[in-house]
Amino acid sequence: MHVDQPGRKDAPVAAAGAGVSFVMPVLNERGYLQRAVQTVLAQDVAGPTELIIALAPSTDGTTELAGELAADDRIVLVDNPEADIPIGLNRAIRAARYPTIVRVDAHSELEPGYTTRALATLDRVRAANVGGVMKADGHTPFQRAVARAYNSPIGLGGGAYHGGTQEGEAESAYLGVMRRDVLEEVGLFDESIRRGEDWELNLRIRRAGYRVWFDPSLAVTYWPRESWTRLVRQFSATGRWRGELVRRYGRGNSVRFFAPPALVLMLALSLVVAALQLSGVLAGWWGVAASIVYLPVIAYALLVIVVALGRGGGTGSRDRLWTLAVLPSMHLAWGAGFLGGVLGGAHDTVDTSRLGSRNTPLP
Numbered sequence: 001m002h003v004d005q006p007g008r009k010d011a012p013v014a015a016a017g018a019g020v021s022f023v024m025p026v027l028n029e030r031g032y033l034q035r036a037v038q039t040v041l042a043q044d045v046a047g048p049t050e051l052i053i054a055l056a057p058s059t060d061g062t063t064e065l066a067g068e069l070a071a072d073d074r075i076v077l078v079d080n081p082e083a084d085i086p087i088g089l090n091r092a093i094r095a096a097r098y099p100t101i102v103r104v105d106a107h108s109e110l111e112p113g114y115t116t117r118a119l120a121t122l123d124r125v126r127a128a129n130v131g132g133v134m135k136a137d138g139h140t141p142f143q144r145a146v147a148r149a150y151n152s153p154i155g156l157g158g159g160a161y162h163g164g165t166q167e168g169e170a171e172s173a174y175l176g177v178m179r180r181d182v183l184e185e186v187g188l189f190d191e192s193i194r195r196g197e198d199w200e201l202n203l204r205i206r207r208a209g210y211r212v213w214f215d216p217s218l219a220v221t222y223w224p225r226e227s228w229t230r231l232v233r234q235f236s237a238t239g240r241w242r243g244e245l246v247r248r249y250g251r252g253n254s255v256r257f258f259a260p261p262a263l264v265l266m267l268a269l270s271l272v273v274a275a276l277q278l279s280g281v282l283a284g285w286w287g288v289a290a291s292i293v294y295l296p297v298i299a300y301a302l303l304v305i306v307v308a309l310g311r312g313g314g315t316g317s318r319d320r321l322w323t324l325a326v327l328p329s330m331h332l333a334w335g336a337g338f339l340g341g342v343l344g345g346a347h348d349t350v351d352t353s354r355l356g357s358r359n360t361p362l363p
Contacts, residue, residue, distance in 0.1 A: 131213075
């Protein structure tokens with residue numbers, strides 16, 4: 001697909017006080033939903049606001065809690081029986097009444113003034129979508145270790161919204177504050193994509209000529225998955241869908257997405273070489289020469305250790321130990337999923353970490 005001078009077209013500006021619609025897809029988020037909704041409703045915006053919650057079939061009481069929260073007349077509930085995020089987002093957007101759409105997540109909390117600042121940035125730079133920093137946080141040693149990985153360039157590859165400080169045009173936007181007219185022009189979210197739907201939408205926005213903008217003054221608190229198994233399932237599904245997006249869009253994907261699968265391949269090659277050396281198949285000079293494959297794996301292991309033990313690795317030994325486990329778990333699960341997606345496609349792969357949730361309420 002040809003990129004038609006991305007960033008050259010100005011997005012429309014909404015009239016002052018025209019209103020803002022927040023859209024939130026929800027599945028099994030009882031432990032997080034109330035706090036997320038509170039931070040949305042607390043946004044001080046000139047003009048009317050509404051929160052459209054797209055409810056997937058939950059099993060943990062999320063639907064009942066959402067019904068209680070909807071006693072506030074600013075909250076509208078729509079059904080999302082398929083439980084897919086892009087389908088839920090599109091249903092919420094179609095039900096929305098206002099010209100600016102703010103995507104929010106039940107695992108995230110908006111900082112005070114977030115929406116007002118984002119609206120000012122949208123008007124100032126005439127962008128179609130504006131996003132800020134994902135500020136991951138945690139309550140337990142494991143969750144803090146995951147947050148540390150999210151906030152580190154080593155953890156998720158250095159995307160702007162994982163700690164960037166320079167304002168400007170961006171490849172994608174975390175969550176996003178978007179002009180509805182542009183969303184409708186490009187066709188809303190692609191409902192065939194179950195993970196990475198925001199990146200793909202922003203790709204189409206940029207290819208339509210509009211700007212996607214990163215503003216580091218905007219910050220959203222994000223609460224990661226609470227257990228190792230849920231984290232691995234999440235990253236495996238995300239990697240699989242990134243592999244699918246590579247199949248669809250090829251070079252439209254950033255080079256940084258290829259680092260985790262390269263790690264998986266190097267680790268696999270190292271294991272093969274080690275087995276051949278131990279069995280005597282690779283011996284003598286050939287065995288010594290083949291040992292070069294261990295160098296990238298050793299370098300990676302040292303990097304993980306430095307990150308885990310370094311500044312910001314946590315307040316206690318359990319935080320640091322979990323960081324040692326979390327970083328390779330994220331990279332290897334994502335990388336293995338990516339290879340599967342590139343070779344075989346994502347098909348019906350879903351993020352099972354969202355199913356059967358047992359989230360506990362935040363303190």
